[in-house]
Amino acid sequence: MTGPGGTAQPAAVERHTIDLVPDSERHGRPRDLFTMWFGTNIAPLPLVTGAMGVQVFHQSLWSGVLAVLVGQLLGGVFMALHSAQGPHLGVPQMIQSRAQFGTLGALLIVVVAAAMYVGFFASNIVLAGKSLHGLAPAVPVGAGILLGAAGSAVICLIGYRLIHTLNKIATVVLGLGIVTGIAVVVARGLPHDFFTRGEFTFAGWLATVSLSALWQLAFAPYVSDYSRYLPRTVRTASTFWATYWGSALGSMLPFLAGTVVALVSPNPDTVGGFHDAAGAFGPVLLILFLFSVINHNALNLYGAVLSMITIGQTFRSRWQPRLMARGAVSALVLACALAFALGLSSDFVARFVNLVLVLLVVLVPWTAINLIDFYLLHHGRYDFDALFAPDGGRYGRFNTIALGSYAIGIAVQIPFLATDLYTGPLAAHLGGADLSWLVGLIVTAPLYYLWSRARRTGDDTGHPVPAAATARDLPATPPAATDPLRPLSTEDVPG
Incomplete structure (x- = not known):
């Protein structure tokens, strides 16, 4: 289908999966990313996470609010920098990671990302089941979980355009809904100790900051998937700021609502507490939360x-997955997530806290390596043929520099960890x-940059040229300044 100017119009049902989106199918504007990330972040799970500052870490109202703001504003920087990669590259984030880690080396990161999103999917459909059960007590939580999962699967199968459209609606409907809900809770009266309950502790405050920042960092492995259809001509700064403010502001609302609800309602179930505290507006909130x-x-x-498709394509390089493949893989992932969700629904919050703290450890080194590689080493310029080559082309099967930096980035975090499962000696010393x-970011980023620079062997990417590389893997001349894949300049950098 073509438009008035002969440009191909995007199909209603997405056809692409992990392949390069051609210029003829690029569409949209950077401001679409504001509604994309504002709308999607107003959901029960960030509400539950925001409440943990009070429920788990026993912070006061003001220390909890400050921790949420600091975490969102800080974590949103990394999230938005990943988003700005999408229009320039036109491929999913996990495919791009092959340029840093090698074709096989990237599998480690892809498996972690897949496991993370299955975990978040399962956690969310537990909340969907509880919301539906709250609206209609005759519907068991398990049945609500199944219905919520089915709705998400339909949206996923249709793909990119529907996801963006629904989030434009969600920005208005859910934004107004949660603001109204908070106003109703406050208007109905606050407990006498609302402003005095809890206290600031450095350990609890920093843990709340970490949870808030992690909410943003958790989007990093796929945030550019939702900007990869934008035209290459959009400015990097425009993509960055639209994503940053959409995601940061959209997340702040439910996080802060969770903080308020945790101080108002004795119900440990934050969603149920919001329903109770909002009185007659409670059922409306549950309906909105179910949609969200x-x-x-x-x-x-x-x-x-x-x-998962990226994992499969790694071992079948000639495979060109399209809609049918996405449907089949969706069914497989759905089945695994449902089994997980039905198993954890009775002990949700405790398991979720442990999940997010573990994810923080493995995500931080990856995001540092990916951003350093894209912005400082490659300057936004990659060899797309090599990304899909069986031997990794110029990037090889393994990049020992990236994998070594990643392993060190995880190792240096261990003494500073403070979780229910393990508390490191330095974390214990710090109360x-x-x-x-923070340690993971501070160590991994300069380590990877300096190590890569020191090992340059003549190619223009900052990566060693693997022994198996041939002339076809390396361009004869660098791209011209007018090439859409030109290196990023200082004019492209957000600021």
Whole structure:
């Protein structure tokens, strides 16, 4: 189908999976990313996460609010920098990771990403089941989980355009809904100790900052998947700021609502507490949350499916997966997530806390390596043929520099970890404050940059040229300045 100017119009049902999106099918504007990330972040799971500052880490209102703001504003920087890669590259984030880790080396990261999104998908459909059960007590939580999962699967199968459209609607409907809900809770009266309950502790405050920042960092492995259809001509800064403010502001609302609800309602179930505290507006909130969970969870399923397809394509390089493949993989991921969700629904919060703290450890080194590689080593310029080559082309099967930096980035975090499963000696010395993610960023980023620069062997990517590389893997001349794959300049950098 073509438009008035002869340009191909995007299909209603997405046809692409992990392949390069051609210029003829690029569409949209950077501001679409604001509604994309604002709408998708107003959901029950960030509400639950925001409440943990009070429920788990016993912070006061003001220290909890400050921790949420610091975490969102800081974590959103990394998330938005990943988003800005999408229009320039036109491929999913996990495919791009092959340029840093090698074709086989990237599998480690892809498996982690797939597991993460299956975990988040399962957690969200538990909340969908509970929301539906709250609206209609005759519907068991298990049946609600199944219905929520089915709705997300339909959205995922249709793909990119529907996801963006639904989030434009969600920005208005859910935004107004949660603001109204908070206003109703406050208007109905606050407990006498609302402003005095809890207290600031450095360990608890930093843990709350970490949870808030992690919410943003958790989008990093797939955020550029939702900007990869934008035209190459859009400015990197425009993509960055639209994503940053959409995601940061959209996340702040439910996080802060969770903080308020945790202080108002004695109900440990934050969604149920919001329903109780909002009085007659409670059922409306549950309806909105049910819609938001189904909508938000489609992203987790979409990301998990692209990651699983990436794993399969690594071993079958000639495979060109399209709609049928996405449908089949979606069904497989859906079955695994349902089994997980039905098993954890009775002990959700405790398991979720442990999940996100573990994810923080493995995500931080990857995001540091990916951003350093894209912005400082490659300057946004990659060899797309090599990304899909069986031997990895110029990037090889394994990049020992990236894998070594990644392993060191994880190892240096261990002494600073503070979780229910393990508390490192340095974290214990600091009163239980979890500094692992900061240490991981501070160590991994310069280590990877300096190590890569030191090992340059003549190619223009900053990576060693593998012994198996041939002339076809290396361009004869660098691209001209007018090439759409030109290196990023200072004019492209957000600021």
